[in-house]
Amino acid sequence: MAKGIHVQLQTPEGVQRWRVAFKQMAAYGLTSWKAKTIWLRPNQTTAELVDTVIHEACHVATGLGSDQKVEESIERVAAGATAMLLRLKLIAEDE
Numbered sequence: 001m002a003k004g005i006h007v008q009l010q011t012p013e014g015v016q017r018w019r020v021a022f023k024q025m026a027a028y029g030l031t032s033w034k035a036k037t038i039w040l041r042p043n044q045t046t047a048e049l050v051d052t053v054i055h056e057a058c059h060v061a062t063g064l065g066s067d068q069k070v071e072e073s074i075e076r077v078a079a080g081a082t083a084m085l086l087r088l089k090l091i092a093e094d095e
Helices: 046-062 068-087
Strands: 005-011 014-022 029-032 037-040
Touching (some): 005 046, 046 068
Parallel strands (some): 014 037
Antiparallel strands (some): 005 014
16 A cells, blocks of 8 residues: 555535555654645554544544644544454454
8 A cells, every 4th residue: 555545525615635644753653734644654453453544533533633632532533443353353454
């Protein structure tokens, strides 16, 4: 996925075209509003990747940045959704 994929995502300004791509970095994910790109760190477990995608999608959907309270709330949403998907066996935790 060198060039990434493009997806239509809901934002506070309406539906926008965003790029999703992998990039070597320390963080699990990063949302770039200027580039309309969601960067994902490669080599994450399935559960980590699902959690990261949900987390970054929350940033896009809400239009909220990296304020500490926002980050904590988004982390709770992503962790909860990932836990439900794991428990429902819709995704599997990688060994």
